[in-house]
Amino acid sequence: MDSIKIVGGARLNGVIPISGAKNAALPLMIASLLSDETLTLGNVPRLRDVAQLTHILSNHGVDYSVDGKRVGQDDLKGQTLHLTARTIVDTTAPYELVSKMRASFWVIGPLVARERRARVSLPGGCAIGTRPVDFFIEGLSKLGAQIDIEAGYVVVKAPQGLVGARIEFPKVSVGATHTLMMAATLARGETELVNAAREPEVVDLANCLIGMGAKIEGAGTPVIRIQGVDRLHGHRHAVIPDRIEAGTYAMAVAMTGGDVVLENARADLLETALDVLRQTGADITQVDGGLRVYRNGNGIAPVDITTEPFPGFPTDLQAQFMALMTRAGGQSRITETIFENRFMHVQELARLGARIRIDGHTAIVDGVSTLRGAPVMATDLRASVSLVIAGLAAEGETNVSRVYHLDRGFERLEEKLGRCGAVIERISN
Numbered sequence: 389m390d391s392i393k394i395v396g397g398a399r400l401n402g403v404i405p406i407s408g409a410k411n412a413a414l415p416l417m418i419a420s421l422l423s424d425e426t427l428t429l430g431n432v433p434r435l436r437d438v439a440q441l442t443h444i445l446s447n448h449g450v451d452y453s454v455d456g457k458r459v460g461q462d463d464l465k466g467q468t469l470h471l472t473a474r475t476i477v478d479t480t481a482p483y484e485l486v487s488k489m490r491a492s493f494w495v496i497g498p499l500v501a502r503e504r505r506a507r508v509s510l511p512g513g514c515a516i517g518t519r520p521v522d523f524f525i526e527g528l529s530k531l532g533a534q535i536d537i538e539a540g541y542v543v544v545k546a547p548q549g550l551v552g553a554r555i556e557f558p559k560v561s562v563g564a565t566h567t568l569m570m571a572a573t574l575a576r577g578e579t580e581l582v583n584a585a586r587e588p589e590v591v592d593l594a595n596c597l598i599g600m601g602a603k604i605e606g607a608g609t610p611v612i613r614i615q616g617v618d619r620l621h622g623h624r625h626a627v628i629p630d631r632i633e634a635g636t637y638a639m640a641v642a643m644t645g646g647d648v649v650l651e652n653a654r655a656d657l658l659e660t661a662l663d664v665l666r667q668t669g670a671d672i673t674q675v676d677g678g679l680r681v682y683r684n685g686n687g688i689a690p691v692d693i694t695t696e697p698f699p700g701f702p703t704d705l706q707a708q709f710m711a712l713m714t715r716a717g718g719q720s721r722i723t724e725t726i727f728e729n730r731f732m733h734v735q736e737l738a739r740l741g742a743r744i745r746i747d748g749h750t751a752i753v754d755g756v757s758t759l760r761g762a763p764v765m766a767t768d769l770r771a772s773v774s775l776v777i778a779g780l781a782a783e784g785e786t787n788v789s790r791v792y793h794l795d796r797g798f799e800r801l802e803e804k805l806g807r808c809g810a811v812i813e814r815i816s817n
């Protein structure tokens with residue numbers, strides 16, 4: 389299995405192009421199931437999750453083709469996917485495919501909306517908590533579907549079609565918002581999603597669905613209203629830049645010192661995290677075509693954070709921020725409120741010399757002046773990249789194993805960091 393070898397200590401200087409957002413691309417690809425015409429998506433990142441989802445969608449009958457193939461080392465642009473679900477050939481999403489990634493469960497919404505039935509395996513994804521699907525089940529049954537759990541599959545039937553309803557989520561859920569918004573586009577009448585997720589990826593999906601002919605108002609606010617239509621048509625849409633990738637590299641620069649432009653990054657998608665980074669001592673400005681992140685090597689100030697749904701501090705940046713805080717000049721408190729088991733990076737950061745203790749949902753980090761390289765291994769995507777960030781600032785060599793987690797969500801990580809002066813390479817075993 390591949391690993392990433394890092395020799396820490398180099399400052400980062402240069403330009404890092406930010407890819408299209410994984411967490412926007414995935415629901416957008418799934419939206420192709422709602423129409424028998426072609427959905428063309430630009431700026432799609434080249435990631436393992438994207439490739440995996442093309443397999444899942446083709447199992448349902450989606451034809452796909454790709455252009456924008458890499459023509460040379462300098463081509464760092466995203467790919468364009470053409471997805472056409474002329475007919476749905478299979479409404480079952482099998483365990484072997486769905487267990488590999490959480491988002492694939494979301495096909496349940498479009499499948500039942502278009503075909504009036506679906507059989508979808510309970511999902512997998514990053515091991516960061518129990519991650520139930522009760523909001524999906526309650527939401528779909530409010531839209532008139534009958535639901536049974538059979539041998540690890542959620543079996544949904546709506547022989548008369550879905551009917552609009554008011555659905556109030558007990559807690560903000562990105563996936564349930566995506567899924568029920570997609571389902572409601574083809575339901576009869578009006579659906580109101582209350583306590584909906586406001587994440588930029590939800591807004592991106594809504595914008596694409598509107599382009600396909602859906603009637604949606606309020607995406608980006610806690611109440612989304614959808615008027616069902618009879619059919620959706622083809623459309624072209626470009627995926628928004630990845631705010632989590634941008635935030636990750638911003639934290640890497642804050643950690644190592646240096647001066648990097650994050651090309652295509654948008655400050656408006658990341659305000660809370662950027663404010664926190666400024667408090668730690670990083671200088672961040674919007675420049676032509678991206679964000680400039682600068683730190684001159686002065687110390688890192690400790691800052692307390694609590695993860696929250698958008699526009700709060702994102703849980704998907706919590707591990708990376710913890711890596712940064714391991715070198716802060718004092719104590720910081722990091723509270724995780726979204727997932728109950730998202731501190732798996734703590735014991736691995738400790739192997740590099742970090743001083744962290746856990747008190748319930750809070751990690752208390754006492755900054756140290758030096759981290760020292762070590763072999764480390766992560767169990768999920770963002771935890772893995774937090775170890776890369778720590779390795780960049782550690783003395784000596786760090787080896788991060790189980791790189792397949794990183795390949796799910798970071799496009800050409802070693803290449804992007806290497807171009808800015810990091811000493812980093814992939815070791816293929």
Ligand SMILES: CC(=O)N[C@H]1[C@@H](OP(=O)(O)OP(=O)(O)OC[C@H]2O[C@@H](n3ccc(=O)[nH]c3=O)[C@H](O)[C@@H]2O)O[C@H](CO)[C@@H](O)[C@@H]1O
Nearest residue numbers: 411491519520521522523524560561562563703704726727
């Ligand atoms: C592919 C993708 O976009 N993944 C993101 C998505 O995951 P995902 O959509 O899975 O996360 P949710 O927003 O649904 O999860 C939020 C909370 O709601 C709970 N919950 C959710 C659904 C449900 O039916 N019942 C329930 O209790 C979850 O266990 C969690 O505690 O949003 C998370 C929160 O921003 C991010 O960390 C993930 O990177």
Ligand SMILES: C=C(OP(=O)(O)O)C(=O)O
Nearest residue numbers: 490491513514704769770
């Ligand atoms: C948790 C994540 O992904 P998933 O929801 O697919 O597990 C993530 O992107 O950080």
